[in-house]
Amino acid sequence: MGVLYTMKRVKPKRSLGIAAKSLMLRAEERASLLVEETGTEERLALASALFPRDPVRARESAERIIGALGLPNAAAPRKRLPLLAAAALVIALASSLITLAVVDRAGLVEVRFVLAAADADSVALVADFNGWSPQGYVLQKVGDGDEWEIVVTLRKGRSYAYNFIIDGERWVPDPSAPALLDDGFGGFMSSLSL
C-alpha cells in the first residue's frame, strides 16, 4: 500500500513520463525488497495487498492512479462514443481523400474512339493497351449513322498505339489521328497521347 500511497502523492504535470517512470522504479524496488525479506506465503499475501484482485478495489486503485497521473481514462469508452464516432469519421474522410489523391494521381481518363465506316458490319479496337486483341473492344454503331464508337478508360501520362479492325480482317489506322507510325510489319498504326 505504501507504493500506492506514494503514487497518490506524486503530482505529475509536465514531467509526466519521468514521474511515472520514477514511480515504477520505486514500486519495483519496494516489491523486490519485500520479496527478498519474506517467504512464499508471505510474498503472496504481500502481492495480494500490493495488487488487489478485488475488481471494485482494483478499479478504485486504477482510477486513483489515473487521476493522480492525469491520464485519459480508457476504461470508460461509452462516455466517449460521440468522440470516437467523430474520430472515425475524420479517419474515414482522411483515408477517402488519400484514396482520392491516389486515384487522381493515377490519372484515369475516358477516351471515346470513333470510326466512320458506313459499310462495316463490325469494328473493333486493337491497341497496345489491350495486347492487340479485339476481344472485349468491339465498337457500337451510333444510331443510324455510319459512326462506330467505344469508350475506354485509360491512364494519362503516356502514349498509346492503336488500330481499328473492320469486319474482323481489315486493319486500319485512325484516319483522324495526327500522324501514322510505321509498325515495322508493313502496316501503320495511330498514336494517341494522354
Add this chain to the structure above:
Amino acid sequence: MARVVRPESYARALIAALALCIALAPGYAQGGPASGSGTPMPSPSPLNPDRQTNPDSGSGPGSGTSAGAGGVSGGSSALNDSRQAAERKQFLNWFVSSQEGLRLAAHRADIEALAYASIAVGVPVDAYKLRIKEAAAKGVAPPVVLAALREDARLWDELGNALSDKGWPPAPKAADLYIAAATALRNGLALSVVLELFGWAAPARAQSERVGAVLKALTLIVAKLPMEERDAGRLALELAKARLAVGQFDELAALAGAAAGRSIAPGEFARVCVEVLRLSKPLEELARRLSL
C-alpha cells in the same frame, strides 16, 4: 478519332473510396485480413494493360519476374549471369508454349539467337514477347516477323548497351520504353537524339512512360518538320523536362504540322518551342509566337 471524354469524376472516386473503407472495416474489426482486393479500380482491363497484354503468368511487363536489364545496376557478374539465364529460360518456355511462339516455330533458332544476344546486353526480353504478340494479332507472316525483329534487335541492342548499368528504366516498364524507342527510330528519329534523351533520363530517374511519349511526339514532329539532330535533341530534352502534360503532345505535333504548312523553318520551330517550354507557357503561346 480518339477523344478524351472526361476525367474520372471526383464524386465517383470519393464514393469508391468510402465503399472501400466500409468494405475493409469488418476485416479489421474481426482481426483478420482485410477482405477484398483493396485495389480501387480492379476490373477494367485498360487500366492495367500490363496484365491484359500478358495473360501468361510472369511473362509480361509489370509481372515483376523479368528484371529488364535496364533495371540492373552493377551487381556481381554471377548475379547477372543468373538473371540472364532466368530470362533465357523464361523466354524459351514462353516461346515453345504460346500460340504466338508456335506460329514462328520455323524461325525459332534465329529468334532465340536474337533474343539471347539482346538479353546479354540488358534488353528486357518482354520487348520481344510484346512484338511477337503484336505480329501474331496482326497476322504478319513469320518471315516478315523475323525481319522486323532483326531490325528491332539492332536498335534495342544499341540502347541496351547505352543503358547498361544505369539502373534505368525500371524493369516493369522497360519493355514498353524499348518498344517506343524502336518505333521512334524506325520512323525517322535519329539514334543520337534517343541516346541524348536517355542520357538525361537515366540519372534523372525520369518517368519512363513520359520519356516514351516524348519519343513518339518528337517522331511525329520530326516527320512533319525534319530538323537537325541537335535541334531535335534539345527539343526532346525540353519536352521531357517541361510541365506540358503528355495529353498535349498530340496538340504540339499538330502545331508542328501547321508550322510546316506555313513553311516555318524546322530550326525556328524547335527554338521557339524550347523557349515556350522553358517558360512553362501554354501551347497557345507557341502558336501566337509562330503566328499559327
